[in-house]
Amino acid sequence: MAEDIATTRTLLRPPAGSRRLALTPRQVLVLLAVLALIAAVAYMTVGAKGSWSFVLPFRGTKVWAMTVVGCAIAISTVLFQTISANRILTPSIMGFDALYALIQTTLVFVLGGLAYATVDPQLRFVVEVAAMVLFSGLLFRSLFSGAAKSLYLLVLVGIVFGVFFRSLSGLMQRLINPNDFAILQDALFARFSAIDPTLLVVSTITVALVCLWVVRMLPVLDVLALGREHAVNLGVDHKRAVSEILVMVAILVSVSTALVGPVTFFGLLVSNLAYLIIRSHRNALILPAAILLSVICLIGGQVVLERVFGFDTALSIIIEFVGGLVFIAILLKGKGR
Amino acid sequence: MIRAQNVSKAYGEALVVDGVSLELPAHGITSIIGPNGAGKSTFLSMVSRLMPMSAGTVTVDGLDVTRTPSDVLARRLSILRQDNHIAARLTVADLVAFGRFPHSRGRLTVADKEHIDRAIGYLDLTDLAGRFLDELSGGQRQRAFVAMVLCQDTDYVLLDEPLNNLDMKHAMGMMKIMRRAADELGKTVVLVLHDINFASWYSDWIVAMKDGKVRHQGPASQIMRPEILADIYDMDIKVHEIGGRRVSVFYE
Missing domain, CATH: 3.40.50.300 (P-loop containing nucleotide triphosphate hydrolases)
Known part of the structure; x- marks a missing residue:
């Protein structure tokens, strides 16, 4: 398919020269892959003291975890922006991870901290993901099936949902006892340096399965990005496609939130960087670029953080700061609409 | 029908x-x-x-x-509505190619490419085929969307x-x-x-x-006819016949 489209492009495009594009999207992807690899190698080796048999597995696990998280955040954001046909909204801005935090808080509130902590984390994860898929489906499906036409309405609803979920969580966190709270807090804070290893295998499998699902839907995704009316005109069962993608997004957000906690603007940062450098509408190119960028940012950022700043600050703070600036810049430019 | x-x-x-x-x-x-x-x-x-x-x-x-x-x-059946805003970055050729989606589900065949070329030619867009939609004037963009719909055949x-x-x-x-x-x-x-x-x-x-x-x-x-147009638009509309076809005048 890729070849077919590529040949059409060369057929249809006038002999270029007018385009200032220096690299084709494929070359960009290769470049990003190399950068990601460099970041990973740097993270594994720079400043290593002591036995390699300890350092490599220890750091390798972290690289693995950051890769999984990077994939989850990048894919969920790009998918979400595809179905909402704009480039400002992200699952986090719409309150997805606040919903996940609420589910976790509710579990601690109902079961008690001890029970929560002693339940098999993988079982707990599966239950949380299931709850997440269910509730996000209920809440967000109607919003994206064409009922809400206005982007501002969507953002507003998202913010209201987010605040609502956070307030509910906040209320419950105040009601539980301090021990339970400590357990909960441990689960909720975004930290890329202390990723829960027990969830890594099940998360990896989950993300891989979702990736397969996404690949199967790639042509439909490209059409969905045109907006609801064009998608319907072109024969896409819009409601069904949007529901499927919301399920994927819910699963991916659960994975990333379970592993590192909520990060609001990171997805926005990588998705918009991907749109910027890929300069194509095809999700088959945008998605890998977003994934690679996100892996580069996470692992590269962690290298800088640990080696340059000596763990002085949290990566999530830097990412949120930069991401927030990008968000404001996009809003001001009005390009996201 | x-x-x-x-x-x-x-x-x-x-x-x-x-x-x-x-x-x-x-x-x-x-x-x-x-x-x-x-x-x-x-x-x-x-x-x-x-x-x-x-x-x-x-x-x-x-x-x-x-x-x-x-x-x-x-x-x-194909439909094109009035407001067509697309967030994705598309060239005219990309957009028109989407018209083949109902037939090829994203796998363009040789026949699809002929359809695409023909639709682009039909709407006089050949020179603009490689341009991005946000680099076009409103009228050019409108023609690109119509080309997509025609390409849907x-x-x-x-x-x-x-x-x-x-x-x-x-x-x-x-x-x-x-x-x-x-x-x-x-x-x-x-x-x-x-x-x-x-x-x-x-x-x-x-x-x-x-x-x-x-x-x-x-x-x-x-x-x-003046009486029918007046009924529809609530205004005085004169109708003239030019070359066997009817033309209305309603500027005052």
Whole structure:
């Protein structure tokens, strides 16, 4: 398919020269892959003291975890922006991870901290993901099936949902006892340096399965990005496609939130960087670029953080700061609409 | 043939389309005219399944549009609405290629590429094929979207105000393309038009709507009469005959 489209492009495009594009999207992807690899190698080796048999597995696990998280955040954001046909909204801005935090808080509130902590984390994860898929489906499906036409309405609803979920969580966190709270807090804070290893295998499998699902839907995704009316005109069962993608997004957000906690603007940062450098509408190119960028940012950022700043600050703070600036810049430019 | 029976659309208490029953003839150009808020676009959206109906049924060649799978309909009927904003970064060629999606599901064949080239040529976009949509003027973009719809190669082509943003030359060009599509390719073209002179000059059939209802319908020569136009638009409209076709004058 890729070849077919590529040949059409060369057929249809006038002999270029007018385009200032220096690299084709494929070359960009290769470049990003190399950068990601460099970041990973740097993270594994720079400043290593002591036995390699300890350092490599220890750091390798972290690289693995950051890769999984990077994939989850990048894919969920790009998918979400595809179905909402704009480039400002992200699952986090719409309150997805606040919903996940609420589910976790509710579990601690109902079961008690001890029970929560002693339940098999993988079982707990599966239950949380299931709850997440269910509730996000209920809440967000109607919003994206064409009922809400206005982007501002969507953002507003998202913010209201987010605040609502956070307030509910906040209320419950105040009601539980301090021990339970400590357990909960441990689960909720975004930290890329202390990723829960027990969830890594099940998360990896989950993300891989979702990736397969996404690949199967790639042509439909490209059409969905045109907006609801064009998608319907072109024969896409819009409601069904949007529901499927919301399920994927819910699963991916659960994975990333379970592993590192909520990060609001990171997805926005990588998705918009991907749109910027890929300069194509095809999700088959945008998605890998977003994934690679996100892996580069996470692992590269962690290298800088640990080696340059000596763990002085949290990566999530830097990412949120930069991401927030990008968000404001996009809003001001009005390009996201 | 497109057949609408008792089609209504209500927003709360307000009936925007009020029990429209209509048979749009197969082949040729049908124009829907009427003042703002007459329900023309809403009607077109319901016919093309973009918008659910409050009541009534629409069939296209006997297929109920609300129950037929969307991809089956997409090979039979295409629709282009007025506001087309796309966030993704697309070239004209990319956009037109999407018109083949109902046929090829993203795997373009040689035949698809011919369709794409032809549609681009039809709308005089060959030189702009590699340009991004956000680098085009409103009129060029409008033509690109029409090219996509033509590339879909459906028997029925529904266009909501296709002359929007077009200068006289391109408006005329667009109507000629529609005429050719109807005459040479045997398509059924349904247009919502505001310019009644274009409707008069190029349509085989005109449907005049007002207040959510079909007020008049008939061949252009029957609708282009001062008393009928006055009834639809609530204003004095003079009609002249030039070269055997009727032209209205309504500038004072």
